[in-house]
Amino acid sequence: MINQVGYNINTSEGRVHLTITPIIESLPDGIYFETGVYKLSDGTVGMGSITFDEEMADWTYDGIGELTYEEAAQVADFIKNYKDAAGSDPGVLQ
Numbered sequence: 542m543i544n545q546v547g548y549n550i551n552t553s554e555g556r557v558h559l560t561i562t563p564i565i566e567s568l569p570d571g572i573y574f575e576t577g578v579y580k581l582s583d584g585t586v587g588m589g590s591i592t593f594d595e596e597m598a599d600w601t602y603d604g605i606g607e608l609t610y611e612e613a614a615q616v617a618d619f620i621k622n623y624k625d626a627a628g629s630d631p632g633v634l635q
Contacts, residue, residue, distance in 0.1 A: 542623045543575070552612050557583050561620060564590075579620055581607075591617050 545562040564578040577593040581604065589604025591613065600621075602613035 542579070542620060543573070543625050546623065548616060548619055550608075550612060550615060553609060559583060559588065559616065561616070581616065591620060593617075593621070597621050 542561070542563045543565060545560055548559045548561055550557055550559060560582045562580045562582070564576045564580065565573050566576055567573050577595065577597070578590055579592075580590045581588040588607040589602060591600050591602050593600045600617045602608065602610070602617070604613070608616070
């Protein structure tokens with residue numbers, strides 16, 4: 542995932558529309574790489590972040606009570622399986 546996307550999830554507090562924003566770094570030579578960190582927000586309210594290991598196999602969630610483990614697992618699964626549209630350009634990040 543290189544561009545931010547929206548994701549609707551039913552939580553214990555009701556339905557939440559999350560914005561998932563990948564943290565992308567740019568090297569001095571202009572090459573972009575994914576850091577494995579994805580910030581979560583509900584509108585302007587930050588809801589922590591999900592961080593994957595290099596293989597996108599294991600993840601951690603650092604939110605404090607915003608999502609349960611099971612809810613965070615749903616979001617992590619969505620991120621892991623998400624495919625960007627063909628021609629997506631990390632140089633035009635949202």
